[in-house]
Amino acid sequence: MTTVQDLPQVRGVKNIPVQEGYTSGHRTCQGCESALVMRLMIKAAGPRTIVVGSTGCMYVANTTYYSTPWVVPWMHTQLGSSGSAATGTAAGLASQMRKGKMKNEPINVIAFCGDGGGADMGLSAVSAALQHDEYNLLILMYDNESYANTDIQVSGSSPWGANSTFSPPGKLHNIMNKRWKKNTAPMLAAGHPNCRYVATACGSYGLDFTNKIRRALTIGGPTFIHSIDPCPKGWDYDPKYSHELGMLAVETGIWVQYEIVDGEVILNGPTKAIANGIRKRKPVEDYLMRQGRFAHFTPDDLKMFQAKIDESWEKWWIPGIVPFHPESEA
Amino acid sequence: MTIAPAQAELYREEKEELISGSEAIGIACALADVDVITAYPIRPYDTVMQYVSKLKADGVFDCDFIVAESEHSQFEIVKHASAVGARTFCGSSGVGWFYAFEAIAVTAGLRLPVVAMVGNRALDDPGAFGVEHNDALAVRDLGWMLYWVATAQEALDMALLAYKVAEDSRVFLPFALSCDGSFLTHSQAIVNVPTFEQVKQFLPDYDRGKLQLHPDNPITIAPQVNEDWLMEIRRQSDEAMRRSTNVIKEAYEEFKATFGRGDPSPFIEEYMTEDAEIMLVGMGTLALPARVAVRRMREQGKKVGFLRIKFFRPFASEEIQEALSKCKAVAVIDRDYSYGSPANGGVLFNEVRSAMYPATNHPHILNFIAGLGGREVLVRDINEIVDTTQRAIDTGKIEEETTWIAVRE
Numbered sequence: 130m131t132t133v134q135d136l137p138q139v140r141g142v143k144n145i146p147v148q149e150g151y152t153s154g155h156r157t158c159q160g161c162e163s164a165l166v167m168r169l170m171i172k173a174a175g176p177r178t179i180v181v182g183s184t185g186c187m188y189v190a191n192t193t194y195y196s197t198p199w200v201v202p203w204m205h206t207q208l209g210s211s212g213s214a215a216t217g218t219a220a221g222l223a224s225q226m227r228k229g230k231m232k233n234e235p236i237n238v239i240a241f242c243g244d245g246g247g248a249d250m251g252l253s254a255v256s257a258a259l260q261h262d263e264y265n266l267l268i269l270m271y272d273n274e275s276y277a278n279t280d281i282q283v284s285g286s287s288p289w290g291a292n293s294t295f296s297p298p299g300k301l302h303n304i305m306n307k308r309w310k311k312n313t314a315p316m317l318a319a320g321h322p323n324c325r326y327v328a329t330a331c332g333s334y335g336l337d338f339t340n341k342i343r344r345a346l347t348i349g350g351p352t353f354i355h356s357i358d359p360c361p362k363g364w365d366y367d368p369k370y371s372h373e374l375g376m377l378a379v380e381t382g383i384w385v386q387y388e389i390v391d392g393e394v395i396l397n398g399p400t401k402a403i404a405n406g407i408r409k410r411k412p413v414e415d416y417l418m419r420q421g422r423f424a425h426f427t428p429d430d431l432k433m434f435q436a437k438i439d440e441s442w443e444k445w446w447i448p449g450i451v452p453f454h455p456e457s458e459a
Numbered sequence: 460m461t462i463a464p465a466q467a468e469l470y471r472e473e474k475e476e477l478i479s480g481s482e483a484i485g486i487a488c489a490l491a492d493v494d495v496i497t498a499y500p501i502r503p504y505d506t507v508m509q510y511v512s513k514l515k516a517d518g519v520f521d522c523d524f525i526v527a528e529s530e531h532s533q534f535e536i537v538k539h540a541s542a543v544g545a546r547t548f549c550g551s552s553g554v555g556w557f558y559a560f561e562a563i564a565v566t567a568g569l570r571l572p573v574v575a576m577v578g579n580r581a582l583d584d585p586g587a588f589g590v591e592h593n594d595a596l597a598v599r600d601l602g603w604m605l606y607w608v609a610t611a612q613e614a615l616d617m618a619l620l621a622y623k624v625a626e627d628s629r630v631f632l633p634f635a636l637s638c639d640g641s642f643l644t645h646s647q648a649i650v651n652v653p654t655f656e657q658v659k660q661f662l663p664d665y666d667r668g669k670l671q672l673h674p675d676n677p678i679t680i681a682p683q684v685n686e687d688w689l690m691e692i693r694r695q696s697d698e699a700m701r702r703s704t705n706v707i708k709e710a711y712e713e714f715k716a717t718f719g720r721g722d723p724s725p726f727i728e729e730y731m732t733e734d735a736e737i738m739l740v741g742m743g744t745l746a747l748p749a750r751v752a753v754r755r756m757r758e759q760g761k762k763v764g765f766l767r768i769k770f771f772r773p774f775a776s777e778e779i780q781e782a783l784s785k786c787k788a789v790a791v792i793d794r795d796y797s798y799g800s801p802a803n804g805g806v807l808f809n810e811v812r813s814a815m816y817p818a819t820n821h822p823h824i825l826n827f828i829a830g831l832g833g834r835e836v837l838v839r840d841i842n843e844i845v846d847t848t849q850r851a852i853d854t855g856k857i858e859e860e861t862t863w864i865a866v867r868e
Binding site: 176177178181195199210213227230 | 539
């Protein structure tokens with residue numbers, strides 16, 4: 130295995146690196162949280178990094194010929210290929226370095242994908258990438274809970290009931306998306322016991338986000354981060370509330386912030402406070418009713434959603450993370 | 460650059476080995492010191508990967524050998540390894556090749572010199588392991604160079620040539636070595652294996668130059684171009700494919716000078732074509748029964764010759780025109796089909812007929828679909844083809860443009 134860079138944990142928000150790797154030149158929407166995720170990601174990783182981006186908003190809206198925002202080397206990969214792109218890039222570097230065809234130095238390899246690319250189409254390639262212990266790489270799944278680049282279509286990572294162009298409420302069916310959101314990060318952590326680092330993240334917590342990227346890049350081997358990215362266009366809210374919605378997702382217990390480091394589950398921020406009983410979960414209504422995509426919800430729909438979230442906190446083996454529980458003794 | 464000592468030792472001296480076409484390509488990979496190889500099982504191509512994995516396990520081939528979780532990932536992995544400057548190899552067969560189709564298309568679009576082996580196989584459904592050429596032919600419009608191999612020796616030789624041509628910065632296009640399933644992939648023959656030193660002399664290191672993705676060269680690859688630029692970029696790929704013709708000629712001359720073997724032309728092979736009135740045309744291992752049949756017919760005084768098309772892309776229109784315009788009738792034997800195409804003929808037939816349109820002398824051109832799904836093409840099948848073609852010469856007209864050979868009606 131090639132060595133990793135020295136990227137110490139950042140203590141305090143003022144110590145987040147000033148140097149930008151993702152600058153002007155993109156044309157993401159106002160209030161796009163995924164753009165912030167890209168910016169924080171590359172700030173944390175630094176200039177000796179290769180970024181590979183699969184098809185999605187962060188390809189199409191970011192990289193237009195002649196006006197790339199990327200200061201670091203960047204390459205497009207296909208929608209379902211973030212895992213293979215990371216593996217191929219890391220293998221190409223490792224092989225040439227080992228054989229003396231390229232200067233031997235640690236170079237970060239990050240591949241990002243949206244929820245469509247990662248949790249749906251590219252899941253098998255992400256899974257395969259997480260099995261190759263010999264390659265240092267990070268796969269970052271920025272989850273805006275829909276195929277947001279192609280006009281907001283429902284994905285396997287969309288919340289139950291969300292209005293999208295493939296799941297519009299109608300006269301007969303008020304709820305068209307009857308699938309519950311995929312539990313991607315725990316699925317990958319549980320399914321790849323050798324993978325040393327899997328985390329969830331949210332751009333609303335910038336310092337936490339930065340340090341998660343750094344931990345993923347320095348622990349060694351393949352790693353995975355799943356971030357929740359409020360999307361003004363797809364979620365239908367005023368762009369100025371992106372940060373607030375990210376925080377509400379955590380505070381309502383719908384989104385759970387944690388790291389799984391060498392098999393140890395570490396809860397972060399408000400999630401930890403909720404789990405320890407220091408904070409109470411806010412009602413899901415506070416989060417859902419701020420977004421147009423849930424405007425068609427009936428009181429029963431809200432009740433059902435709340436019950437599912439309650440269940441995930443009260444019945445799951447690890448609250449909000451592992452959706453099984455031990456055989457009951459009764 | 461350092462070659463693993465055991466790898467250098469294994470190929471220190473020229474030797475002859477009894478090996479299959481797949482093994483020959485595996486050895487070529489070790490000789491070319493390929494950096495990243497990706498595998499996924501599907502018959503018949505996967506024999507090459509079985510051989511490569513054993514070379515790696517035995518410590519005589521230092522490469523990153525990755526068993527992918529699908530053909531799509533197989534081709535995506537080498538695509539990205541190639542972008543950071545690694546020499547790469549992969550391959551597939553039949554529907555596996557189609558599963559990777561998206562990655563295969565973008566590899567050409569990105570001008571990455573990936574070398575792949577296609578163990579030609581019928582497309583499912585219904586399932587069949589045997590050879591058909593439709594799998595590899597499907598990429599004919601995308602910017603892949605396509606070569607049809609006839610012998611194990613040629614498989615090794617052309618794998619080396621493939622890297623030389625694909626990695627030439629005037630070309631930078633991927634290269635597929637099409638190998639007939641079973642007849643080539645699994646059939647053994649005596650192969651002359653060159654030394655590392657010879658190969659090193661012939662094949663320089665892959666240098667991606669200013670297109671290499673690396674922190675020292677922070678470029679952005681494949682941003683959205685849309686209607687503003689795509690046409691110009693397509694045109695550049697077109698120019699690269701046009702340039703490949705001369706690069707192939709140069710490389711082939713150098714190959715012959717280094718290794719002391721080869722045909723007069725890299726694009727076509729002519730067998731007993733001098734004064735031929737009927738010319739058979741085909742690709743791949745069809746050459747074997749075709750040559751035998753031609754030899755026997757010549758003994759009977761029949762003026763028959765065989766033209767083997769080696770490069771399907773780039774298609775050597777001028778050389779093919781020249782070779783075919785001297786005869787009275789041409790019989791194109793397709794190991795493929797193209798339902799609903801002109802004359803309901805095969806892909807090769809339609810390409811040959813199109814290439815012949817500007818020729819001043821027009822022989823009759825007939826099409827024969829044969830050997831699908833791995834069915835053997837026998838000498839008697841070739842005799843039937845020649846008889847039918849002779850009838851066209853005698854009567855001055857073509858009864859049927861396309862005839863299926865040895866098929867139960």
